Amino acid sequence: MKNLIDFFSFTDSSTRYVVLGVLLLMSSSSVVGTFTFLKKKALVGDAVAHSVLPGVCLAFMLAGNKNPVWLITGAFITGWISLYLIDTISAKSKIKEDTAIGLILSVFFGVGILLLTIIQHSGNAEQSGLNSFLFGQAAALVGKDLYVFGGVALVLLTTITLFFKELSLLTFDEAFARSIGLPVRALELLLTTLTVLAVVVGIQAVGVVLMAAILITPAAAARFWTDDIKTMIALAAFFGAVSGLVGTYISYVYENMPTGPWIVMIISGIAFTSFFFAPKKGILHKLFRQIRIKNKMNQENILKLLYQLGEEGKDFFVSRSISDITTRRPFPMRRLIKGLRTLKRQGFLKEKQRQWTLTKEGKLKGQRIVKLHRLWELYLTEYLRIAPDHVHEDAETIEHILTPELEARLEQLLDYPSVDPHASEIPYNH
Amino acid sequence: MMTKEAFQIILAGSLVAIPCGLLGCFLILRKMAMVGDAISHAVLPGIVIAFLLSGNRDSLTMLLGAGLIGIFTTFLIEFFHRMGKLQTDAAIGVTFTWLFAIGVILIDQFADQVDLDQDCVLYGEIAYVSLEQWTTSDGTMMGPRTLYVAGTVLLLVIVFILMGYKELVVTTFDPVYASAIGISTALWHYLLMAAVSVTTVASFESVGAILVVALFIAPPATAYLLTENLKHMMVLTVVIGVLVSLTGYYLAVLLDGAIAGAMATMAGVFFLIVFLFVGVRKKRKVQKTLLTAPEVIPKHD
Amino acid sequence: MIEHVENPILEIHDLTVSYDRKPVLWDIDLTLPEGKLIGIVGPNGAGKSTLIKAIMNLIPSNSGYVKLFDEHLEKVRNRISYVPQKESVDWDFPASSLDVVLMGRYGQLGLLKKPRKADKEVAMDCLRKVGMDAFAKRQISQLSGGQQQRVFLARALAQQADLYFMDEPFAGVDAATEKTIIDLLRSMSQQGKTVIVVHHDLQSVTRYFDWVLLLNLRLIASGPVESTFTQELLQETYGGKLTLLSEVSNLMRKEGFPHRELRKGKSS
Numbered sequence A: 001m002k003n004l005i006d007f008f009s010f011t012d013s014s015t016r017y018v019v020l021g022v023l024l025l026m027s028s029s030s031v032v033g034t035f036t037f038l039k040k041k042a043l044v045g046d047a048v049a050h051s052v053l054p055g056v057c058l059a060f061m062l063a064g065n066k067n068p069v070w071l072i073t074g075a076f077i078t079g080w081i082s083l084y085l086i087d088t089i090s091a092k093s094k095i096k097e098d099t100a101i102g103l104i105l106s107v108f109f110g111v112g113i114l115l116l117t118i119i120q121h122s123g124n125a126e127q128s129g130l131n132s133f134l135f136g137q138a139a140a141l142v143g144k145d146l147y148v149f150g151g152v153a154l155v156l157l158t159t160i161t162l163f164f165k166e167l168s169l170l171t172f173d174e175a176f177a178r179s180i181g182l183p184v185r186a187l188e189l190l191l192t193t194l195t196v197l198a199v200v201v202g203i204q205a206v207g208v209v210l211m212a213a214i215l216i217t218p219a220a221a222a223r224f225w226t227d228d229i230k231t232m233i234a235l236a237a238f239f240g241a242v243s244g245l246v247g248t249y250i251s252y253v254y255e256n257m258p259t260g261p262w263i264v265m266i267i268s269g270i271a272f273t274s275f276f277f278a279p280k281k282g283i284l285h286k287l288f289r290q291i292r293i294k295n296k297m298n299q300e301n302i303l304k305l306l307y308q309l310g311e312e313g314k315d316f317f318v319s320r321s322i323s324d325i326t327t328r329r330p331f332p333m334r335r336l337i338k339g340l341r342t343l344k345r346q347g348f349l350k351e352k353q354r355q356w357t358l359t360k361e362g363k364l365k366g367q368r369i370v371k372l373h374r375l376w377e378l379y380l381t382e383y384l385r386i387a388p389d390h391v392h393e394d395a396e397t398i399e400h401i402l403t404p405e406l407e408a409r410l411e412q413l414l415d416y417p418s419v420d421p422h423a424s425e426i427p428y429n430h
Numbered sequence B: 001m002m003t004k005e006a007f008q009i010i011l012a013g014s015l016v017a018i019p020c021g022l023l024g025c026f027l028i029l030r031k032m033a034m035v036g037d038a039i040s041h042a043v044l045p046g047i048v049i050a051f052l053l054s055g056n057r058d059s060l061t062m063l064l065g066a067g068l069i070g071i072f073t074t075f076l077i078e079f080f081h082r083m084g085k086l087q088t089d090a091a092i093g094v095t096f097t098w099l100f101a102i103g104v105i106l107i108d109q110f111a112d113q114v115d116l117d118q119d120c121v122l123y124g125e126i127a128y129v130s131l132e133q134w135t136t137s138d139g140t141m142m143g144p145r146t147l148y149v150a151g152t153v154l155l156l157v158i159v160f161i162l163m164g165y166k167e168l169v170v171t172t173f174d175p176v177y178a179s180a181i182g183i184s185t186a187l188w189h190y191l192l193m194a195a196v197s198v199t200t201v202a203s204f205e206s207v208g209a210i211l212v213v214a215l216f217i218a219p220p221a222t223a224y225l226l227t228e229n230l231k232h233m234m235v236l237t238v239v240i241g242v243l244v245s246l247t248g249y250y251l252a253v254l255l256d257g258a259i260a261g262a263m264a265t266m267a268g269v270f271f272l273i274v275f276l277f278v279g280v281r282k283k284r285k286v287q288k289t290l291l292t293a294p295e296v297i298p299k300h301d
Numbered sequence C: 001m002i003e004h005v006e007n008p009i010l011e012i013h014d015l016t017v018s019y020d021r022k023p024v025l026w027d028i029d030l031t032l033p034e035g036k037l038i039g040i041v042g043p044n045g046a047g048k049s050t051l052i053k054a055i056m057n058l059i060p061s062n063s064g065y066v067k068l069f070d071e072h073l074e075k076v077r078n079r080i081s082y083v084p085q086k087e088s089v090d091w092d093f094p095a096s097s098l099d100v101v102l103m104g105r106y107g108q109l110g111l112l113k114k115p116r117k118a119d120k121e122v123a124m125d126c127l128r129k130v131g132m133d134a135f136a137k138r139q140i141s142q143l144s145g146g147q148q149q150r151v152f153l154a155r156a157l158a159q160q161a162d163l164y165f166m167d168e169p170f171a172g173v174d175a176a177t178e179k180t181i182i183d184l185l186r187s188m189s190q191q192g193k194t195v196i197v198v199h200h201d202l203q204s205v206t207r208y209f210d211w212v213l214l215l216n217l218r219l220i221a222s223g224p225v226e227s228t229f230t231q232e233l234l235q236e237t238y239g240g241k242l243t244l245l246s247e248v249s250n251l252m253r254k255e256g257f258p259h260r261e262l263r264k265g266k267s268s
Helices: A002-009 A013-038 A042-063 A068-092 A097-122 A143-162 A164-172 A174-179 A184-206 A211-223 A229-253 A259-277 A283-313 A322-328 A333-345 A360-383 A392-398 A404-413 B004-029 B033-054 B059-082 B088-109 B118-123 B126-131 B145-173 B175-180 B185-207 B211-226 B230-255 B259-279 C048-055 C073-079 C097-109 C117-129 C145-158 C175-190 C202-208 C231-238 C243-255
Strands: A349-352 A355-358 B133-135 B141-144 C010-019 C022-032 C037-041 C063-068 C080-083 C163-167 C194-199 C211-216 C218-224
Touching: A013 A042, A013 A143, A013 A164, A013 A184, A013 A211, A013 A229, A042 A068, A042 A097, A042 A184, A042 A211, A042 B088, A068 A097, A068 A143, A068 A184, A097 B004, A097 B033, A097 B118, A097 B211, A097 B230, A097 B259, A143 A164, A143 A184, A164 A174, A164 A184, A164 A229, A174 A184, A184 A211, A184 A229, A184 A259, A211 A229, A211 A259, A211 B088, A229 A259, A259 A283, A259 B088, A283 A322, A283 A333, A283 A349, A283 A355, A283 A360, A322 A333, A333 A349, A355 A360, A360 A392, A360 A404, A360 C243, A404 C243, B004 B033, B004 B126, B004 B141, B004 B145, B004 B185, B004 B211, B004 B230, B004 B259, B033 B059, B033 B088, B033 B185, B033 B211, B059 B088, B059 B185, B088 B118, B118 B259, B126 B141, B126 B145, B126 B185, B126 B259, B133 B145, B141 B145, B145 B175, B145 B185, B145 C097, B175 B185, B175 C080, B185 B211, B185 B259, B211 B230, B211 B259, B230 B259, C010 C048, C022 C048, C022 C063, C022 C218, C022 C243, C037 C048, C037 C175, C037 C202, C048 C063, C048 C163, C048 C194, C063 C073, C073 C080, C073 C097, C080 C145, C097 C117, C097 C145, C117 C145, C145 C163, C145 C175, C175 C194, C194 C202, C211 C231, C218 C231
Parallel strands: C037 C194, C037 C211, C080 C163, C163 C194
Antiparallel strands: A349 A355, B133 B141, C010 C022, C010 C063, C211 C218
């Protein structure tokens, strides 16, 4: 607990810097990642991330120290070269883009590892810490480094704000952007540059290997909550920042806990939560919706059946037992009873001594389903040329989905017919 | 003159590079290079857990576990793609970074119990191949253990490709047609993914989790530029794999760096040379196919 | 307008197909005669390719069944051949024309068996039939669009099937190839084979086919070309959008509605 207070009270000035830095790094890379994600270039970002390693090492070899300006320059150069090569290889040969990405990613990383080991073996005292580029070391980010990387992050955020409109259009509809005279090439160049910079900044937090997570995962998580690009960007930045904060905290408090992987764990956790639990798009929501639809169909089928029985006996308000119902239509017993109870609770049915009777509202509802069923059957035979003996199955589903608007249009289209293809009367509610 | 140690390292490198390259031919033709990349990262937690459970480098458990976790990875990617409606590239990215992060955390957490460290993850221990000998119960020295593991996997991969050649080819070239003539695309997809996972794990100790990707992709991509015949492509891939191992070793010795890194570097160099001399010349109008898993993608007419 | 036949080679009963829960084919019900050259005609997005893919069980269908030779697909797969759209594969694949045609033999060969000499001879013979024998060793990436289509056709021939489904074999081919293909299809149908072709060029329908299906989300007509390929039915196929139907389809996708209730009940 003391750690928690220590960490978040910012009493320690270095912690304050770290927290601020991580927030900036993570949110800015997540924002750029949203654009690469929407442009379906997520894995290109992964390739750039791996490709900055040789740049960092070369810069160190040439400069002889870990001056962040040099390292950023080196990283920027090789990151750019990697993107150029991916484009060239997939444009100029029969090699496809995914192969080009994998090739550049692994080879550049290999060169980086070779250089890194050469540096390590050279015995340069300055070299300790270069390793942090591999898995990130946000917790150790201090002083001058922080200013430089934080500066780059601010530049990123400012640029995105300035060009927000153009960049969103570019990711959403490139052809349209071109047609209204936007400099698409220049904008793509800008986005590419931003991606490289985002990687350079982001690897401070999570390292080269896991950088893809920062470019992809916050954006993917945000996508489940919204369709609006502004909200999505804000959410991605927020998710990125939160995971950066928590990840850094964990490695601050516990020993032997690497920052980068923990940040990735947190952001993945957020993403999985979003995949499953987000309203509307989440997997669970979809499953629940299926169950709701099934229940609705079940209930409507019961009302429909009671209505039809009433239709035959010319009295809709006769009490019926469960076996009266099941002899007509083999409902699974559990579903039937569950449906009956719900309908009773909702006031569509009355029950007395296990005898079930439609209420007025229940009759109306059952009548509507029967009407929709028969209207749809008529529609299928008249407009789709489907034989009358084949339309029933379809109508069994469609009767549950037609909205009042569609119902009205269907009536109008068919000119308020009185009977369906099987000569059953179509009941209207006069 | 090659020392015995050098020979063993180059041999180990070749034994790793050949099965990777052979499977890589199918990966790149299926436009699944990045799925291969994802699997190679994702097996890491499996390796660590197998270490923790068995307490040693019991290769069999590890290979079996790897096959499973590789399939799990592919399944997870497809799950996010289909159920969550997440675009494929993002599904790949989310899945492998998560699993790899778990792996790294486990390594750091159990550093004292697991004979693995981040360096090994990154560039393997091929330099120490000859240190760990396989000794039989009566004490006979049978040579480096790694060679046996890699050799067995090489054999398995060759048998797999020979037995399933027809099916692999037709499900790669035209998965819809393959389904139409009754060949299960899903089955061969998962078999290939399992083979990739097993090969990754076997190669992991030697070259690390990430550089193995270079061996999966670079030699086949180079060979692909050189020929338009699949069998020739596979033979060339083997040749390039051996060359990569050979030249990579000497480059590493020359520069005093990691052998695995040098091998990946050489793989890139070979590709670059071929690309500059033949790749560009053979450019054709190619319909750029998007990154998609080779499922039978329904297409409206 | 939907003519049914006795002893059909293909029978489709109440077939409904959806993509992503959105129905793209509604209640298809048809029977087709044996030994005919049959065209499937309809506008873009009418579900023509979808229909043959659903028949071949390449995509799942929501309801209904398909019978081929009065059997289920699995039992008669060897008697059926399918030619996908040329664009569905990557022609940069490292293979020769002969390699591709040999794939036509894989279905019969089964697991672990390599193509034998006899298979190669069949493949060569099929290449000859499409006028591509001189290109047997040519890499497929170096073929023209028309030649690639012929190779696909030869692969189908190599299956030595009785029933052929072809997805747009005339799309993007040169005039010479078009003539070769139609001559070949005619001679196949003369030998009693049944060929079902997805076709988009209305000009040639009467010249090419004996029997025609008019399709647009639902089956509008099926019958001999002379009586079926009429102005009135074409009007119905190509004109008059069924806005209500497509709105219901979209609603089903949006709401994640199942297309069929699982239980069957008799009412209405």
